Amino acid sequence: MSLALRDVSRTFNGTTAVQNVNLEVQPGEIIGLLGTSGCGKSTLLRAISGLDPEYDGEIEINGTVSKEIHDTTGFIFQEPRLLPWLNVLDNVTFGLTGSRKDKENRAIDYLESVGLRGKEKLYPRELSGGMAQRVAIARALVTSPEILLLDEPFSALDAFTKMQLQDLLLDVWKKYQSTIVLVTHDIDEATYLCDRVVILRGQPGEVEKEVTIEQERPRDRGSEELAHLKSEILESLDLSKQ
Amino acid sequence: MAEQQNNVTAGYVKPAPSEVRGKKASIKKKKDSLVKTVFMGSIIPVLLIIIWEILCRAGVVPSNQLPAPSTIVEKIISMAQDGSLWGHVWITTYRVLVGFVIGTVAAIVLGSFVGFYKKAEQLFDPMIQAFRSIPSLAWVPLFILWLGIGETSKVTMIAVGVFFPVYLNIVSGILGVDRKLIEVGKMYGLNTLQLVKRIILPASLPSFLVGMRSGLGLGWMFVVAAELMGASQGLGFLLVFGQNMSSPETILASIILFAIIGKITDWILKLVEDRSLHWQDRLEK
Numbered sequence: 001m002s003l004a005l006r007d008v009s010r011t012f013n014g015t016t017a018v019q020n021v022n023l024e025v026q027p028g029e030i031i032g033l034l035g036t037s038g039c040g041k042s043t044l045l046r047a048i049s050g051l052d053p054e055y056d057g058e059i060e061i062n063g064t065v066s067k068e069i070h071d072t073t074g075f076i077f078q079e080p081r082l083l084p085w086l087n088v089l090d091n092v093t094f095g096l097t098g099s100r101k102d103k104e105n106r107a108i109d110y111l112e113s114v115g116l117r118g119k120e121k122l123y124p125r126e127l128s129g130g131m132a133q134r135v136a137i138a139r140a141l142v143t144s145p146e147i148l149l150l151d152e153p154f155s156a157l158d159a160f161t162k163m164q165l166q167d168l169l170l171d172v173w174k175k176y177q178s179t180i181v182l183v184t185h186d187i188d189e190a191t192y193l194c195d196r197v198v199i200l201r202g203q204p205g206e207v208e209k210e211v212t213i214e215q216e217r218p219r220d221r222g223s224e225e226l227a228h229l230k231s232e233i234l235e236s237l238d239l240s241k242q
Numbered sequence: 243m244a245e246q247q248n249n250v251t252a253g254y255v256k257p258a259p260s261e262v263r264g265k266k267a268s269i270k271k272k273k274d275s276l277v278k279t280v281f282m283g284s285i286i287p288v289l290l291i292i293i294w295e296i297l298c299r300a301g302v303v304p305s306n307q308l309p310a311p312s313t314i315v316e317k318i319i320s321m322a323q324d325g326s327l328w329g330h331v332w333i334t335t336y337r338v339l340v341g342f343v344i345g346t347v348a349a350i351v352l353g354s355f356v357g358f359y360k361k362a363e364q365l366f367d368p369m370i371q372a373f374r375s376i377p378s379l380a381w382v383p384l385f386i387l388w389l390g391i392g393e394t395s396k397v398t399m400i401a402v403g404v405f406f407p408v409y410l411n412i413v414s415g416i417l418g419v420d421r422k423l424i425e426v427g428k429m430y431g432l433n434t435l436q437l438v439k440r441i442i443l444p445a446s447l448p449s450f451l452v453g454m455r456s457g458l459g460l461g462w463m464f465v466v467a468a469e470l471m472g473a474s475q476g477l478g479f480l481l482v483f484g485q486n487m488s489s490p491e492t493i494l495a496s497i498i499l500f501a502i503i504g505k506i507t508d509w510i511l512k513l514v515e516d517r518s519l520h521w522q523d524r525l526e527k
């Protein structure tokens with residue numbers, strides 16, 4: 001599904017968090033949102049999701065402008081947000097419909113992919129921070145959303161698990177051609193995953209720069225080209241420069 | 243509460259093979275600690291009872307004022323043998339239970355209404371808050387005037403007493419549900435009814451159960467008041483009867499029975515609570 005933001009701004013009681021954001025996303029494109037803390041990345045994501053309808057401007061999803069929540073949109077929040085009264089399996093099947101057996105089989109597949117096979121019966125209070133986040137990732141991916149919004153999904157994970165889950169995300173993307181908007185602080189992650197990186201800057205946050213990454217996937221994490229892009233991105237994030 | 247639900251603490255997972263053994267060990271540990279708490283908790287009461295008994299036997303306290311523990315136990319046993327005990331216990335428990343159920347149901351209906359609809363909150367809540375500041379016992383004369391001293395007025399009083407704590411906890415439980423969890427539900431396209439059923443109800447359950455327990459406590463308090471006002475049977479009636487007959491052992495027997503049944507009903511609710519809230523991340527003592 002395509003996605004377009006036109007002059008999107010969001011003001012919280014008089015202070016503007018993001019201002020005049022314009023963005024066109026093609027179906028199946030992976031967009032990275034990068035920016036210093038507090039520049040409005042989560043705010044933008046919430047506006048796109050429809051959870052926060054109080055923004056100004058227009059957001060168009062698949063050709064229609066609306067402020068509703070689309071049930072084909074998946075959201076991985078900055079925190080796990082698991083339902084504490086459901087065990088891991090029930091948390092993952094939460095958004096699924098269909099027969100119980102079916103739902104559970106799909107959930108177990110994804111739990112396997114995030115490395116939590118055998119932990120189905122645990123309750124959220126029994127999970128570590130990273131495990132909880134992986135459950136949240138499985139819960140969002142299992143519904144195979146057409147638009148996937150991710151707010152620093154991998155930031156609570158160790159480097160190795162992180163890489164595995166980035167590849168899992170790419171698998172899901174390949175299979176369902178989801179349109180993905182990924183907020184991240186990790187520039188390597190952005191250059192590895194994204195077709196385009198949008199850099200927000202300032203307070204109120206505004207689009208500072210867009211960097212297109214044309215390299216074919218699967219990408220080589222250590223490639224010179226990515227390293228070059230990284231330094232370019234770092235430079236535009238550098239607050240000491242104007 | 244919201245905090246507690248949202249945080250996922252670092253947990254520790256037992257490896258599968260030792261799980262069964264671990265469970266058994268933990269049950270045994272639990273039993274041990276239960277025995278220990280019971281033992282620790284009963285040292286002082288037992289000592290006091292022994293001293294009390296000795297003082298009574300030695301004639302230090304006059305037995306027509308404070309009978310010895312053994313006299314009270316004898317009193318209870320004799321009432322149990324002639325059968326009058328069961329009638330008193332049953333009717334009192336029955337009144338509390340009926341009043342409790344009515345009060346709780348009313349609180350659930352009104353509380354969910356006020357919790358879910360802003361309009362209902364604006365309409366009802368100020369009034370209910372105002373009523374709350376009236377000590378519920380102040381209603382007693384009015385109820386007796388309206389409903390006589392029969393069962394209806396007793397049960398109504400108990401229901402009124404139960405209503406407020408349950409109502410207040412339901413409302414605060416519903417209003418306190420973590421917005422972040424509701425958003426998760428919204429992202430999955432749940433409609434209002436599904437949101438209520440799948441997120442708001444389970445999330446406000448802890449608060450509801452707290453309300454039920456304090457409501458039950460108040461129910462027991464109110465049954466005493468109701469039975470003191472006028473009854474021909476019941477533990478509260480025994481209190482008055484004991485006073486009129488200047489029989490302190492009857493009064494003390496009745497007080498002890500109140501304590502026992504009150505504790506049992508509370509314990510049942512506690513069991514329900516532990517069962518349905520096992521997912522809660524509480525401090526384990």
Ligand SMILES: Nc1ncnc2c1ncn2[C@@H]1O[C@H](COP(=O)(O)OP(=O)(O)OP(=O)(O)O)[C@@H](O)[C@H]1O
Nearest residue numbers: 012013017035036037038039040041042043044078
């Ligand atoms: N509900 C809210 N009410 C008032 N201000 C808010 C609210 N949500 C966000 N803000 C403000 O909007 C700005 C952007 O917040 P946002 O959460 O989008 O930042 P972010 O870019 O996601 O930061 P981080 O990288 O730290 O997650 C902040 O200054 C924040 O204080």
Ligand SMILES: [Mg+2]
Nearest residue numbers: 041042078151
């Ligand atoms: Mg954020």
